[in-house]
Each structure stands twice: as structure tokens, then as C-alpha cells.
Amino acid sequence: MPRVVRIRAGSATNGPGRGFRRRRLAGARTRAPEAGFSIVEICITVAIMGLAFTALLGSMATATSTSDLMARRAQADSYGRQLTELLRGGEVKLVQCDPDLTIAEAYESALASVDPLDRFTFKVVDARATSDVTETNLDDWDLDCWTTRPLLEWVQIEVTAAGTTPVSVKVAVLLRHGESA
Amino acid sequence: MTPPPPEVRDERGSTLIMALGAVTFIAITFSAVLGYQTTGLKAQAILADKRDAEAAADAGLDFGVAQLQANRTLCTNTLPEALPSWDDPVAEEVVVQCELVVASPSRRLVVLKAEVGGFTATADVTLYDAPVGIDAPTVVSISKWER
Numbered sequence: 255m256p257r258v259v260r261i262r263a264g265s266a267t268n269g270p271g272r273g274f275r276r277r278r279l280a281g282a283r284t285r286a287p288e289a290g291f292s293i294v295e296i297c298i299t300v301a302i303m304g305l306a307f308t309a310l311l312g313s314m315a316t317a318t319s320t321s322d323l324m325a326r327r328a329q330a331d332s333y334g335r336q337l338t339e340l341l342r343g344g345e346v347k348l349v350q351c352d353p354d355l356t357i358a359e360a361y362e363s364a365l366a367s368v369d370p371l372d373r374f375t376f377k378v379v380d381a382r383a384t385s386d387v388t389e390t391n392l393d394d395w396d397l398d399c400w401t402t403r404p405l406l407e408w409v410q411i412e413v414t415a416a417g418t419t420p421v422s423v424k425v426a427v428l429l430r431h432g433e434s435a
Numbered sequence: 436m437t438p439p440p441p442e443v444r445d446e447r448g449s450t451l452i453m454a455l456g457a458v459t460f461i462a463i464t465f466s467a468v469l470g471y472q473t474t475g476l477k478a479q480a481i482l483a484d485k486r487d488a489e490a491a492a493d494a495g496l497d498f499g500v501a502q503l504q505a506n507r508t509l510c511t512n513t514l515p516e517a518l519p520s521w522d523d524p525v526a527e528e529v530v531v532q533c534e535l536v537v538a539s540p541s542r543r544l545v546v547l548k549a550e551v552g553g554f555t556a557t558a559d560v561t562l563y564d565a566p567v568g569i570d571a572p573t574v575v576s577i578s579k580w581e582r
Contacts, residue, residue: 303454306461310465338490387501405504406497425490427494428498429497433573
């Protein structure tokens with residue numbers, strides 16, 4: 255059996271139905287300020303989230319590109335170290351100077367012939383030699399061409415990793431020549 | 436005046452709170468990812484500095500060996516002796532020291548030390564000097580090279 259709810263009508267003074275109308279009117283008055291509240295809420299929310307996402311995505315994009323840059327820098331650095339190890343190990347050496355080339359050009363040509371990876375571009379940006387080991391200032395290392403090997407050579411190589419933003423790394427090595435047992 | 440029904444009043448601002456909660460969650464997640472990436476970048480930078488220091492220290496040791504080969508009066512006593520420092524153009528100045536360990540008329544065993552930026556490399560070097568009066572270069576033999 256369905257339960258029958260009996261709604262009590264208004265008092266005799268007010269007449270039937272008046273209490274119900276008053277309650278309806280009271281409800282309408284309290285709900286009236288909420289009209290459009292949700293849309294305001296949503297607008298504020300969208301604005302906050304938009305700002306937050308813009309900031310976060312911006313920083314993520316920066317971090318990602320920096321990370322990529324650093325990774326390529328590390329690879330270029332590692333490659334440069336391999337080239338310097340070739341020089342240190344004596345796998346690439348200049349026996350005599352070619353008068354038509356500077357020491358840097360001669361080393362670049364020699365290194366290019368044994369390029370271990372061929373993934374990066376490199377350039378020998380500076381190379382100096384001296385037979386006076388007491389000379390500590392590199393600017394005074396001015397041996398251009400020699401018949402016997404100089405005692406010390408300093409070679410600086412710049413390795414460039416390609417990409418949207420090319421990354422260049424400079425590595426240097428000091429080469430010592432002399433009598434070894 | 437009749438107060439508004441409680442269920443209507445409780446829903447006010449709930450969307451905003453949920454959105455703020457979501458933003459906070461996403462921000463924490465992004466911060467964690469960014470922190471991870473930043474740590475990686477810092478590690479790479481430290482590694483690059485370390486590699487530069489290693490290369491400079493190697494150069495310092497080689498420079499020290501060249502000094503010892505060129506001048507046999509260097510490193511003749513057991514006290515640590517400063518050799519000319521190597522002014523590395525890529526890293527900082529490399530301080531080079533040597534210390535005589537044992538000596539005989541024909542050879543000396545010395546320990547070379549190169550320090551740069553808190554990084555130290557050492558090498559054990561044996562120097563075979565030509566007899567006094569004979570003008571011949573000192574021959575070196577390197578038995579240990581540690582970074």
C-alpha cells in the first residue's frame with residue numbers, strides 16, 4: 255500500500271495554500287543569489303588551471319630542451335675525450351710538420367683520418383708546441399715546425415653536436431714527448 | 436526569514452575546491468618530474484666539471500714529468516717540493532708537487548701529485564738519470580697513474 259502523505263493546509267486566517275506559496279517565495283529568494291554561481295566557479299577554475307598548466311608546461315618544455323642540450327653536450331664531451339685519448343695514446347701523431355699547414359690543421363687532418371665515430375663534427379681550434387718545458391705560459395709556445403719532436407704540445411679540439419641548437423664543447427690535451435723506458 | 440536548505444548551501448564552491456585539488460595534484464606531479472630532471476642536469480654539470488678537472492690533472496702530471504726530465508735537480512729530497520704549476524686554459528691552475536721516495540745513483544722513484552679544483556691525480560715515476568758529466572736526457576718510466 256503506498257503511503258499517503260497528507261499536507262496540512264494553511265491556517266484558517268491565511269486561507270488554504272498561502273503557507274505553501276510563502277515557502278516557495280522564501281526558497282526563491284534564497285536561491286536567487288546562486289543563479290550563475292557555477293559558471294563563475296567554472297570560469298575561475300578554468301582560469302586558475304589555465305595559468306597553472308601554462309606555467310608547468312612552460313617549465314617542462316624548458317627542462318626537456320635543457321636536458322636534451324646537456325645530453326648532447328655530454329656526448330660531444332665524451333667524443334672529444336676519445337679524440338684526446340687517441341692523441342695521448344700516440345695513435346695519432348705528427349712525425350714532422352708540414353710547412354703548408356699549421357699544427358692545428360695538421361692535427362685536424364690526422365684526426366679526421368681515424369675519426370672513431372664520425373657522428374660529430376670537430377675542429378682543432380688551437381695547437382701549440384714548445385721545446386722549452388720551463389715555459390709555463392702557453393702564449394709563448396710558438397714552435398711552428400720542427401725537425402725533432404717538441405717536448406710539449408697542447409692541442410685544443412672543439413666538438414659540435416648537431417641539432418636544432420648545435421652544442422659545442424672544447425676539450426684540450428697536453429702531450430708530452432721525451433725519452434720513456 | 437527561512438534559511439536555505441542545507442544541501443544547497445554545502446555545494447557552494449565545491450567545483451573550485453575540486454579544481455584546486457586537481458591543480459595541486461598535477462603541480463606536485465610536475466614538480467617531481469622537474470626535480471628529477473634538475474637532478475639529472477646537476478649531475479651532468481658536475482660530471483663535466485669532473486672530466487675537465489681529470490683532464491687538467493693529467494696535463495699537470497705530464498707537465499710535471501716533463502719538468503723532471505728537463506731538470507735533474509728537481510725532486511732530490513724526500514720533502515714535498517712544488518714544481519712549476521700548469522696553468523690549464525680550460526680548467527683552473529693545476530698545482531704540481533713531487534716527493535722523492537727512494538733514490539740510487541742511477542735512478543729515483545718519485546711520486547707526482549697534481550691538484551686542481553679539489554681533484555687530485557698521482558703518478559709513480561721512475562727517473563733514470565744519466566751519469567754525472569754525460570749530457571743525456573733523463574728517461575722516465577711511469578708505473579702507476581691514478582685519478
